[in-house]
Amino acid sequence: MLTGGGNQMNVKQRAIGILPRKAAISLLAMVPFLFLGAMDGHASPAAKLGAYPSKPSSGGGYVSPWALVKEPTSGQTEVIGGAAYGCIAGAKDLPETGKGYVTIRRERNRHYGHPETVKMIKDIGAELASRTDQLMMIGDMAQPRGGRMESMHRSHQNGMDVDIWFTLASSPKAANLLAPEGNDPPTMLTEDRAGISKRWGEDQLFLLKTAAQRPDVDRIFVNFAIKNALCKSVEGDRSWLGKVRPWWGHDAHFHIRLKCPAGSPECKQQPATPKGDGCGYEVASWMKKPKIILKKSDKPAPPPPLGPARCVALLKKGKGTNDGGVQTAAK
């Protein structure tokens, strides 16, 4: 996920509080451009921080037809398109809780994905359970048929993306108390956002490393200050660090993207991450960027395209019937 809807009201004050006023204003002016340039195929800061309303159908903003579809299609699973322009047929539902994990904010109905995504979460949960009784909290995956969400994300469209919070929960009940809608778990960064805080520990490192070492994982997005801290501290095998990509936000959660699965010829695979641990010039250049939380754009964005033609057909499948098509679900 991208930063939850929670702290949006304070973002402007926080950004301006950290930066000199002039710098903050010029940075805020950049937001529309950042929004257009979804580098690495991932959501831009503007999208993350709620270019769209945080609550579906809250009025006044973009209403995604994809959010109106309540059920996946039945039949064969197939991923169509990419993370930021795609959809998924035959998506599977991640159970609410399992060994080592709990899903939060189920009411968003974003707990669907490819069976490989579901399996990956269960596998990592089981590995976490072998070292602690604490649970990882699973945030947004994809909508029942994928597609564009109304808030927070530009990606998460084709069932191969999942957000996992860095903060662990002692039980499913504790998870829902800790992270109700509008109240995100805490950042892992220090006050100046230049490094990791005392909240960071072995469990967080374990989660990232376990995910990055999986062959089915394509890349993982974390805040650039987290990547920088890993670059400075990880000893021994550093080969997995290359998949851990520096990005905006992602300081309270990380975002795993899986590779295109077998049996989905129209899944659009991103170019491979650069060779090596990614700890040289790239991280250094990120560390020169302002350490801020970007403000959401005030201007309503134009409605995004629905996706590839096959996705548009998938969206309409079951229209007027009882199988979860958009018209039925919108009643």
Ligand SMILES: [Zn+2]
């Ligand atoms: Zn995400």
